[in-house]
Amino acid sequence: MANLSVEALDGNRAQPYPGAPDNWKRFFSFSTDHKVIGIQYIVTSFIFFLVGGLFAMIIRGELITPEANLVDRTIYNAMFTMHGSVMLFLWTFPVLVGLANYLVPLMIGARDMAFPRLNAAAFWMVPVVGVLMMGSFFVPGGPSQSGWWAYPPVSLQNPTGNLINGQVLWLLAVAISGVSSIMGAVNFVTTIFKMRAPGMTFFRMPAFVWTVLAAQLIQLFGLPALTAGAVMLLLDIVAGTSFFRPENGGNPVLYQHFFWFYSHPAVYVIVLPVFGIFSELFPVYARKPLFGYRVVAVSSLIITGLSGIVWVHHMYASGTPGWMRMLFMFTTMSISVPTGIKVFAWVATAFGGKLRLDTPMLFAMAGVVNFVFAGITGIMLGSVPVDIHVNNTYFVVGHFHYVVYGTVVFGIYAAIYHWFPKMTGRMYYEGLGKVHFWLTWLGTTLNFLPMHPAGLMGMPRRVASYDPEFAFWNVLASLGGFLLGLSTLPFILNMVSSWIQGEKAGNNPWRAIGLEWLISSPPPVENFEHLPIVIAEPYGYGKDEPLVSNLAELAESPG
């Protein structure tokens, strides 16, 4: 069985330079193939997803009772700090970069990314970030305990007095992660602008490519602010400067501006590619063109623009004057217009189609519904008077977990299932996929919905202990959290067993329209022997028109 598969796939696994490993070992090498790098990103980040999930379950274990009685308060604080940091810097960012890495060159008809070595270098910084983050558990004083925002002055406090402490390692990790992301962003933007196949105009690019472009542009304008803030904070800790140190005249609120100037747009870096995934999947499983494709595509760039002028909504309750609160309330709410356009477009795409509820579509549809819910609570949070009550409460925690789990993780799962046959040449098990979906949906609802009432009642976020009036909702949330932990098991089982011995999938098991589906599964090194010549817009479902003019040439590509 195993022999057979290796033989069958042999032709695809040649490397572009001599002496490179041509088997599973290539995933542990400095490969410059964007498909290998994409899978490296996805698998590495999934491991950190499990680590971050473990931290979350310790948090939920502590919060299942009102008293702080499972772990010490310092450990609890380290847990939520590392949970947030790992989930963002080592899971959502890299896994989406991984998907984009795998898909963008295929979708635009390129043989690889514009800078393959830069691409590999950017990936190999991710394990370094991971080692630094995990290593911080073993330095005196333990890992950072100042939350993933690392607001000074708390982040400047150093109880052990050691120069090498958890906060310093955390800042180094964040800075390296930022450099990696900037390298990735330069590569993606260049690839999308310069490497498109003949005929692949901007308005023939799949919506996913548009969203990746929109997201990576944010990285380019936003990350420098965060990196600068992180460097100044690092200097305050190790070099005795006082950018943010109030006792020497520094301004701690200034850090909040640096931090959120990037970290709010970062939410769109995360969610835009997921919007792209929804835009790709809805047409395939509804057998209809994406409704209003051009508007959907352009709305991504509008979101990019607006994302840069909303950051103060994280600071309504901070030292923010009234006029600033009002200004940023208006800009924040305006973001709901371009996102609304996307949501309505997906709904209209599904409406009147011929729906097939395979696992990817289940995840995509549930992701959209969760996103609508998160969007509504987001508008509530954008309203200054409401935010003054619920800011820094569990209402916010519930809201953004509906975004990062209910929407983003659902979208990532949808994408992994959808493109799994392309990546591996084999089909996943549909039954296990459905089990995974229902467990994930139930766990998400049980975990994150009860956070909203707890927050409205006044439960602050980041607490290790709380008043007994909040206990009911926290027990529900904790049960949901453990269920979410459990829900990863059928997924892992499915992925591993189908990759080893799943059914052969063929080139295009979903009968989807797109360049990646015209070539073999998995695609050969350098993807296209003959570059495709694109002659139509994407999503030509029901139109019976060819996507490329040289179909026969593509089909006879080796492999």
Added chain:
Amino acid sequence: MKMRLIVTLVGATILMTLASLWMGQQAYTWFPPQASAESELIDDLFSFLTALGTFIFLGVAGTLGYSVLFSRAGRYDYSDGPPIEGNITLEIVWTAIPFALVIWIAAYSYQVYEQMDVRGPMEMVHLHMPATMEAAYAEPMDDSLPDSLPDSPTAGLPSARIAVQAKQWAWIFHYPGENGQDITSTELHLPVDHRIKLELTSDDVLHGLYIPAFRLKQDIIPNKTIDFEFTPTRIGTYRLRDSQYSGTYFAAMQADVVVESPQAYQSWLADAANRAPSPAYNRAAFEYNRAAEQTIVRGWETIPPAPPPIVNFAPKQAPDSPPV
């Protein structure tokens, strides 16, 4: 066929509207009691947003659900759906309506925010910032304060201003007494139906003053004095929490707020003034000093909590027990 579609749409809209109005009413029950003038305004706004949000959610989820129920491909149906690529009218409508909605929501929120200022203080947060905008925005409004408010705030009450001192991890409330006496308490006592002026300061890191029953919150920033004003309207005991993460014992940094009649408030203050200062119970210091924590896993080194505050008045009941 066309008629049937219209009837269905109208019927669905009526049902969704009723459900949304019902949810809007439910929203009031999700909050703690309304104990300040500001809380009523905020709850009304939230109820409105809930009703509106419910309608939108049902509209989107309902349409998707309808497709799932009635637009499924048959088992062996491998044909495509109709190649509809868009509809300009529909796209303009669903851009214009959300745009109008957010303008409405933002304008309503703005109005509530202004009203909060009118009802309670003229300005809820008055930052002492050396910027020109302070003169442009805050000062003239402050000057007009005494004339514009019918019930002159805390007139006849000796303590118009209460200084709130936050530190890792204790709340201390300072009331000015006669002859410049500084009356201190670890419980915040307030006279009902009077405008309260707090001066917020922090000794060390960021903290956040948060009283859920008042729906009010303000970060406290070291090296700054932030004025914070509001009007409690309901007698009772409420919880005050630290809302801005402040380090190891952040969650234990809670205090009680006692809203009482002006007479009761006066006599409490007089009583507190005559008490000799003594150390109050402090949860953080208590836990820190306990050699063996009740936890299963021991922790890392922490910034030591400040010693228990020495105050004139401290509640007999431990401040970490639930409000009465």
